Amino acid sequence: xxxxxxxxxxxxxxxxxxxxxxxxxxxxxxxxxxxxxxxxxxxxxxxxxxxxxxxxxxxxxxxxxxxxxxxxxxxxxxxxxxxxxxxxxxxxxxxxxxxxxxxxxxxxxxxxxxxxxxxxxxxxxxxxxxxxxxxxxxxxxxxxxxxxxxxxxxxxxxxxxxxxxxxxxxxxxxxxxxxxxxxxxxxxxxxxxxxxxxxxxxxxxxxxxxxxxxxxxxxxxxxxxxxxxxxxxxxxxxxxxxxxxxxxxxxxxxxxxxxxxxxxxxxxxxxxxxxxxxxxxxxxxxxxxxxxxxxxxxxxxxxxxxxxxxxxxxxxxxxxxxxxxxxxxxxxxxxxxxxxxxxxxxxxxxxxxxxxxxxxxxxxxxxxxxxxxxxxxxxxxxxxxxxxxxxxxxxxxxxxxxxxxxxxxxxxxxxxxxxxxxxxxxxxxxxxxxxxxxxxxxxxxxxxxxxxxxxxxxxxxxxxxxxxxxxxxxxxxxxxxxxxxxxxxxxxxxxxxxxxxxxxxxxxxxxxxxxxxxxxxxxxxxxxxxxxxxxxxxxxxxxxxxxxxxxxxxxxxxxxxxxxxxxxxxxxxxxxxxxxxxxxxxxxxxxxxxxxxxxxxxxxxxxxxxxxxxxxxxxxxxxxxxxxxxxxxxxxxxxxxxxxxxxxxxxxxxxxxxxxxxxxxxxxxxxxxxxxxxxxxxxxxxxxxxxxxxxxxxxxxxxxxxxxxxxxxxxxxxxx
Numbered sequence: 183x184x185x186x187x188x189x190x191x192x193x194x195x196x197x198x199x200x201x202x203x204x205x206x207x208x209x210x211x212x213x214x215x216x217x218x219x220x221x222x223x224x225x226x227x228x229x230x231x232x233x234x235x236x237x238x239x240x241x242x243x244x245x246x247x248x249x250x251x252x253x254x255x256x257x258x259x260x261x262x263x264x265x266x267x268x269x270x271x272x273x274x275x276x277x278x279x280x281x282x283x284x285x286x287x288x289x290x291x292x293x294x295x296x297x298x299x300x301x302x303x304x305x306x307x308x309x310x311x312x313x314x315x316x317x318x319x320x321x322x323x324x325x326x327x328x329x330x331x332x333x334x335x336x337x338x339x340x341x342x343x344x345x346x347x348x349x350x351x352x353x354x355x356x357x358x359x360x361x362x363x364x365x366x367x368x369x370x371x372x373x374x375x376x377x378x379x380x381x382x383x384x385x386x387x388x389x390x391x392x393x394x395x396x397x398x399x400x401x402x403x404x405x406x407x408x409x410x411x412x413x414x415x416x417x418x419x420x421x422x423x424x425x426x427x428x429x430x431x432x433x434x435x436x437x438x439x440x441x442x443x444x445x446x447x448x449x450x451x452x453x454x455x456x457x458x459x460x461x462x463x464x465x466x467x468x469x470x471x472x473x474x475x476x477x478x479x480x481x482x483x484x485x486x487x488x489x490x491x492x493x494x495x496x497x498x499x500x501x502x503x504x505x506x507x508x509x510x511x512x513x514x515x516x517x518x519x520x521x522x523x524x525x526x527x528x529x530x531x532x533x534x535x536x537x538x539x540x541x542x543x544x545x546x547x548x549x550x551x552x553x554x555x556x557x558x559x560x561x562x563x564x565x566x567x568x569x570x571x572x573x574x575x576x577x578x579x580x581x582x583x584x585x586x587x588x589x590x591x592x593x594x595x596x597x598x599x600x601x602x603x604x605x606x607x608x609x610x611x612x613x614x615x616x617x618x619x620x621x622x623x624x625x626x627x628x629x630x631x632x633x634x635x636x637x638x639x640x641x642x643x644x645x646x647x648x649x650x651x652x653x654x655x656x657x658x659x660x661x662x663x664x665x666x667x668x669x670x671x672x673x674x675x676x677x678x679x680x681x682x683x684x685x686x687x688x689x690x691x692x693x694x695x696x697x698x699x700x701x702x703x704x705x706x707x708x709x710x711x712x713x714x715x716x717x718x719x720x721x722x723x724x725x726x727x728x729x730x731x732x733x734x735x736x737x738x739x740x741x742x743x744x745x746x747x748x749x750x751x752x753x754x755x756x757x758x759x760x761x762x763x764x765x766x767x768x769x770x771x772x773x774x775x776x777x778x779x780x781x782x783x784x785x786x787x788x789x790x791x792x793x794x795x796x797x798x799x800x801x802x803x804x805x806x807x808x809x810x811x812x813x814x815x816x817x818x819x820x821x822x823x824x825x826x827x828x829x830x831x832x833x834x835x836x837x838x839x840x841x842x843x844x845x846x847x848x849x850x851x852x853x854x855x856x857x858x859x860x861x862x863x864x865x866x867x868x869x870x871x872x873x874x875x876x877x878x879x880x881x882x883x884x885x886x887x888x889x890x891x892x893x894x895x896x897x898x899x900x901x902x
Contacts, residue, residue: 183280183283183284184329185209185210185213185284185616186201186202186203186205186206186209186210186277186280187199187200187201187206187207187209187210187213187570188200188201188210189213189214189901190211190894190896190898190899190900191866191874191894191899191900191901192423192890192894192897192898192899193874193894193895193897193899194680194878194888194890195424195865195866195867195874195877195878195899196421196422196423196866196873196890196894197214197218197423197866197901198422198423198425198894199211199213199214199422199423199425200425201422201425201426202426202427202474203426203427204274204425204426204541204544205273205274205277206277207424207425207426208274208275208277208278208281208424208440208441209277209278209280209281209284210281210283210424211278211422211424211440211441212277212278212279212280212281212282212283212284212285212304212440213281213282213284213285214281214285214420214422215281215285215420215435215437215438216281216282216283216284216285216286216288216304216900217285217288217289217901217902218437218866218867218868218869218874219235219287219416219420219437219867219868220285220286220290220291220437220868220871221291221293221294221416221803221868222303222416222437222438222440222802222868223282223312223437224286224291224294224299224301225802225803226312226315226437226438227301227304227308227311227312227438228299229247229251229315229327230251230257230311230312230315231251231257231311232248232249232250232251232252232255232490232492233248233492233493234248234491235247235248235494235495235497235500236246236492236493236494236495237297237299237495238297238495238803239495239836240494240495240496240497245492245494245500245644248492249502250650251270252490252492252502252504252717253511254315254318254511254527254530254637255488255504255511255530256310256311256314256315256318256530257307257310257311259531260306260307260310260311260533262532263310263532263534263537264306264310266534266535267534267537267538268339268538270541271538271541271865272306274310274440274541275306275440275463275537275541276306278309278440279303279304279305279306279309280895281309282304282438283303283304285533286301286304291868291869293804294801304376304438306675306842308438309438309439309440309537310533310537311626312436312439313439313533313536313537313561314439314529314530314533316436316439316561317529317530317536317560317561317562318527318529318530318561319561319762324747324750324751325458325460325461325462325642326462326464326525327747328642328747328750328751329462329463329464329592329593329594330464330523331747332345332349332524332592332593333361333364333366333478333594334366335354335733336356336358336361336362337361337366338364338733340732340733341765342356342358343765344765346767347757347758347761347764348754348755349592349642349754350757351590351641352590352592352593352641352642353592353593354588354589354593354862355588355589355593355595355602356593357596357722357779359562360466360521360596360820361466361594363520363521363523363763364466364521364522364523364594365514365520365521366523366804367513367514367522368747378894383530385853386409386455386456386627386644386750386830386843387406387407387408387454387455387456387627387628388405388406388407388409388455388564388625388626388627388648388649388671388828389404389405389407389453389454389455389564389566389571389625389626389627390404390405390406390621390624390625390626390652390656391403391405391453391566391567391568391574391575391576391623391624392404392574392622392624392656392662392667393572393618393622394572394625394658394853395622395661396622396623396660396661396662397609397661397662397663397852397854398661398662398663398875399663399852399854399855400848400854401538401570401572401852401854402568402569402572402574402852402853403568403570403662403663403664403667403850403851403852403853404446404451404452404453404566404567404568404848404850404851404853405667405668405671405849406444406453406454406455406566406847406848406849406850407412407451407671407829407845407847407848407849408451408454408455408845408846409445409830409843409844409845409846410843410844410846410847410849411841412799412819412842412844412845412846412863413797413798413799413800413817413819413833413840413841413844414799414800414801414802414804414805415799415800415801415802415805415814415815415816415864415868415875415876416864416865416867416868416875417846417847417862417863417864417865418436418846419434419435419436419846419847419862420434420435420436420437420866421433421434421435421847421860421862421866421890422435422442423435423890423892423894424442424544425892429447429448429544430447430448430892431445431446431447431448431543431544432445432858432890432892433445433446433849433858434512434847434849434860439540440537440540440541441540441543441544441838442540442543442544443540444847444849445670445858446851446858447543447544447545447547447553448570448841448856449547449548449569449570449852450543450546450547450548450549450552450567450568450570451567451568451569451853451858452543452552452556452565452566452567453530453561453565453566453849454564454565455563455564455626455627455628456562456563456564457562457563457564457578457580457614457626457628457631457639457640458562458628458629458630458640458641458642458643458644459562459578459580459582459613459639459640459705460582460590460591460592460639460640460641460642461528461529461561461562461580461581461582461583461639462525462526462527462528462591463509463525463526463583463585463591463594463604463810464509464510464523464524464525464526464594465470465506465510465523465524465525465526465534465594465596465597465602466521466522466523466594466595466596466597467507467509467512467516467521467522467523467524467598468511468520468521468597468598469514469516469517469518469519469520469521469522470482470516470517470519470520470792471516471517471519472484472485472487472505472516472517472774473485473516474507474516474524474597474598475598476598477596477598477599478600478601483507484515485505485506485507485512485723486505486506486507487503487504487505487506488503488504488505489501489502489503489504490502490503490504491882500664503515506524507524507597508526509525509526509597510524510525510526510527511524511525511526511602512524513525514713523594524597528560528581528582528583528604528607529560529561529562529580529581531583532560533560535558535559535560536559536560536561536746538555539555539556539558539559542555543555543556544707547569547570548569548571548573549567549568549569549571549573549574549575549617550573550575550617551565552565552569552575552577553565553567553575553576553577553610553615554610556577556579557577557578557579557610557611557613557615558579558610559579559580560579560580560581561579561580561581562578562579562580562582562639562675563578563579563580563632564576564577564578564579564614564626564628565577565578565579566624566626568853569853570853573617573618574617574618574619574623574624575615575616575617575618575624576614576615576616576617576624576634577610577613577615578613578614578615578631578634578635579613580608580613580639581607582607582608582613582637582639583604583605583606583607583608584604584606584607584608585604585605586601586602586605589602590641591641592641592642594622606632608637608639610896611636612635612636612637613631613635613637613639614631614633614634614635614639614640614794615634615635616634621657622656623653623656623657625649625652625653625656625826626649627644627646627648627649627652628644628648628649629642629643629644629645629646629648629649630643630646631643631649642751642754644751644752644753645678645751645752645753645756645825645826646753647676647677647678647826647827648688648827648828648830649673649827651673651677651828652670652673652828655670655673663852664851664852664857664859664887665797667850668848668850668859668885668887669887670828671757671828671829671845671848671850672822672828672829672885673827673828673829674701674705674706674707674822674823674827674828674829675704675705675827675828676705676706676713676824676826676827677704677826678706678752678756678824678825678826679702679704679713679716679824679826681760682716682719682720682759682760683699683704683716685760685772685773686699686719686776686780687699687700689773689776689777689780690784691780691781691784693784694788695715695784695785695786695788695817696780696784698711698712698715698788699712699715699716699719699784702715702716705827706791706823706824706827706831707791707822708790708791708792708795708822709790709791709792710790710791711788711789711790711791713791713824714788714789714790714791714793714794715783715784715788717824718783718784718786719779719780721742721782721783721784722779722782722783723759723775723776723779724738724742724748724755724759725738725739725779726775726778726779726782727758727759727764727766727767727775728755728766730768732766742834749825749832749834749843752779752825752826791822792820792822794819795813795820795821795822795831795833796817796818796819796821797817797818797819797821797833797840797842798815798816798817798818798819798840799815799816799817799819799863799864799876799879800815801814801815801870801876812870813870814870816876816879819842819844819883820883821833821842821844823844825843829845830843830844830845831844832842832844844863845863846862846863847860847861847862847863848860848882848887849861849887851885856891856892857889857890857891858889858890859887859888859889859890860887860888860890861878861881861882861887861888862878862879862881862882862884863878863880863882864878864882865878866874866878869902872902887892
């Protein structure tokens with residue numbers, strides 16, 4: 183296999199790939215991913231294939247992880263995706279895989295040598311697997327879980343009035359009696375806590391674009407800071423510069439996948455956040471004797487049976503049976519008569535549009551063309567764009583089902599009724615989108631963006647506080663620079679706190695704690711005692727309203743400490759907490775509840791916000807397994823910010839481990855120049871003994887931004 187590229191590092195350690203054609207360029211990208219992030223990309227494939235018990239750990243916990251990934255079946259039918267690619271796209275994909283295999287053959291990560299793992303060659307099938315996997319293991323999973331939570335709330339006997347307050351406009355088609363008959367195999371809450379399971383890590387983000395008429399340079403600026411787990415090494419993102427025929431594309435990629443997911447070319451820049459578009463539905467299936475009932479022809483239809491064998495290190499293999507139909511995978515055994523949920527995630531059946539888009543974007547030179555190309559991507563993202571011509575734009579992506587009139591997709595409906603089936607998918611033109619709005623900027627932060635489209639793909643968004651804060655800052659200013667955008671990345675002002683404090687402040691006790699809160703500036707900086715006290719009050723308010731008056735304190739404590747429900751969907755709960763009256767108040771006034779929560783919470787000794795916001799960065803394969811002096815784990819990091827600040831700093835336990843919502847990568851670019859400016863929570867390499875292991879971490883912690891340029895500012899260091 184011949185290398186049709188050259189690669190070197192700039193002074194910041196970022197790999198630069200140079201090739202005479204795009205085929206060589208993608209071959210070079212694959213090679214870099216294998217050499218700099220080989221441990222990471224192989225681990226992602228092991229997990230995605232559901233083979234962690236075979237190669238890593240034969241515990242019962244790992245078997246549950248493998249079962250989850252086997253259930254999702256993201257590697258299923260990849261040929262359908264590959265057949266949809268054109269000859270040029272297929273060759274570029276194959277070249278990327280050739281590069282990965284060149285890198286792995288040259289040097290297999292020593293971690294896998296210790297494990298005795300000899301990887302199969304990287305293939306286009308693996309790329310399809312990862313594209314689907316990344317699209318789901320963001321907030322698509324939390325969407326599915328909150329819909330499952332609704333079922334548990336119904337089965338727990340919560341009154342319909344309270345459910346309608348919590349999920350307004352989303353309960354069309356809810357049949358309480360039928361939902362109570364559903365058997366849930368995978369509960370959102372474990373029996374010992376009587377409620378939810380721990381959600382896996384999730385993702386949020388900010389991005390915004392500013393028109394040239396509001397910038398000092400006269401050209402558009404784009405800013406982006408994806409919020410993922412920052413407490414992991416290596417970082418999710420791999421920064422690269424790819425150059426072909428003197429045209430460079432630079433930004434952030436993900437190991438195992440070709441192309442640049444966020445970044446820029448000489449003509450165009452693109453940045454992403456997750457969109458809360460609902461592309462996953464559950465149906466209630468009436469099952470018996472391995473079949474499900476269909477009302478239309480009064481028949482019982484058999485399920486397709488998929489058997490998976492999970493091999494386990496030094497233990498007997500386990501065979502798992504999944505039952506599938508047009509509504510997805512059944513959560514239960516249809517041979518035992520009863521009602522079960524079947525769940526389907528639309529993007530998991532495709533992936534060709536995403537592959538085509540990442541290959542096209544580097545050659546695209548206008549916002550309009552980029553919106554057309556990216557608008558077809560199957561998984562749900564909010565993409566913003568700027569180009570050198572001066573245009574700014576926004577396009578939501580996602581293969582979102584078209585449902586019958588009046589149904590949002592939030593409530594499980596009877597699967598035996600044909601009218602409840604999906605009726606095609608929304609077009610990119612129906613999805614939320616915008617081009618050169620009059621106000622001169624576009625900001626997305628996982629909020630409700632339905633107003634920008636002709637359809638309503640979002641039914642449960644994240645709170646709008648971050649987006650509103652970004653919009654306020656952009657609305658108030660002009661002549662913006664890159665420095666202004668990087669400062670906004672670190673904005674710690676909470677509109678959420680401001681709105682709660684407007685109610686709480688007149689009710690505060692005349693105590694030292696009360697005085698601290700009265701003088702608080704609503705900022706979640708490291709030394710803020712006000713942020714610490716407000717969060718104590720906010721937690722007490724949750725316990726009072728949703729615990730004592732609703733689900734039970736034990737349930738609320740567990741969900742707050744161990745799940746992502748309050749992390750993602752706090753707007754639904756805040757709507758009730760800020761209301762003047764609510765059925766959740768149990769006959770009390772809002773003021774009485776606030777006073778009670780304050781009296782319970784504000785007896786603690788005030789602490790600085792940073793004192794409880796420290797978290798270690800754990801190596802994704804060996805984290806916590808080796809002594810600290812070995813250097814695989816780093817930290818601690820300090821989580822400034824909160825759930826509703828532009829700079830998110832959430833820390834919570836998820837899936838039995840500590841996880842975070844923090845900016846994993848921050849980057850800004852002005853189309854008046856050829857560079858971009860970034861910092862990364864980590865470094866270019868996943869090799870612990872490389873000088874590039876955490877070479878950018880100090881910049882990330884201090885808020886310094888390095889400059890990434892096509893020519894590397896003249897420095898050419900050897901790779902790897």
